[in-house]
Amino acid sequence: MIRKKKQEAPDKKMHPLIGVLLFLISLILLVITGPLGFLYGLFHSLFKRGLTGVGEYLLKIAISVDQLGNVLMQHLLNLLWIRKGGYPFGNRDETISSALGRNKKLGMLTGFGKFIDGFLDMIDPNHSLNSIDYYVEPSRNLIDKLGWVYVVDKKVLCVRSRNKDLFYIPGGKRDKGESDLMALSREIGEELQVTLKPESFRFLGSFEAQADEKPPGVMVRIRCYESEFKGELKPASEIEEMKWLGIGNKDQVSAAGRLVFDYLKQEDRI
Structure with a gap:
């Protein structure tokens, strides 16, 4: 298991039990403080910038959830959406759509992956390609x-x-x-x-x-x-x-x- 202390710095190993403990603490904090923080954030954004502020606040949350999904579902997505040798899902600084777009450029999507990409394109043309984040944190891939x-x-x-x-x-x-x-x-x-x-x-x-x-x-x-x-x-x-x-x-x-x-x-x- 690794922990990134600073962007551009090398990964450092840490004990797996520390990772488990930190995960449990973060989960408890999310369940207890998450709803309160979300409601406060909505009202704060609304009063400060109106509906524009609310939209921007929710977009930030959506991107963060997408990044979480990229880590949470990485093994399943790597199995179902890309061929062997494709750019792997799982970078914690990257969204699912960004990794999908990279594999589309490489021609490494499976049939299922192409279906998902096509569905997203129906909603938002060139969604995955436009979602590629060129400022994503460097990794081994x-x-x-x-x-x-x-x-x-x-x-x-x-x-x-x-x-x-x-x-x-x-x-x-x-x-x-x-x-x-x-x-x-x-x-x-x-x-x-x-x-x-x-x-x-x-x-x-x-x-x-x-x-x-x-x-x-x-x-x-x-x-x-x-x-x-x-x-x-x-x-x-x-x-x-x-x-x-x-x-x-x-x-x-x-x-x-x-x-x-x-x-x-x-x-x-x-």
Whole structure:
């Protein structure tokens, strides 16, 4: 059993009996204080913001219940809704609809899963795809990375690590306590020996795909930024090769990188 002490921090083991005890305490608190807190929350929201406030309050509860269901029913959903190798249900920071959407993108839904997804689409078109949460807490099945997108003359700067075949968007993972800006600046300095200019940072988007060289169902999410830089681009550290690639070369890029290329193509930038 594990306990997450802080987002982005590694999981730490804890005694199973502590988990059982904490579950029982939380259940008792919910039964005793839950109804009182719910009623107070309704009236507080109503008096503060009217029906809009009530709607927002109930939506937050609905999302929390959905997240609880994702944990509570994870084993059953993994059995009935997705094929072997799919993105597993069970991340406590994620809703059922979000995990359903990820498996839809991967093409890993079973017949039953497709039926559920189709039913939700009748109520809310593209419900599961629109529900994918790109800010969900990283887990063993969701690798969280940062990427620096630099485009010149319709081509994207890409790098390839030693003993790897595919190129990827420069960047990497955060260290504990780092912001996106701090982590990406450090990674780019280590990989390409240049200094990103903080004042020019601009968020481009989040892109998610099956992680390369990982078991099926393990996803990688890249939060991409653009930025100007100081210095001369030179491969360093574990980087074997630096290359400018256009849309016609996207087959040389990682799966998540290909999504970045597709986005840039839609924007008529490559």
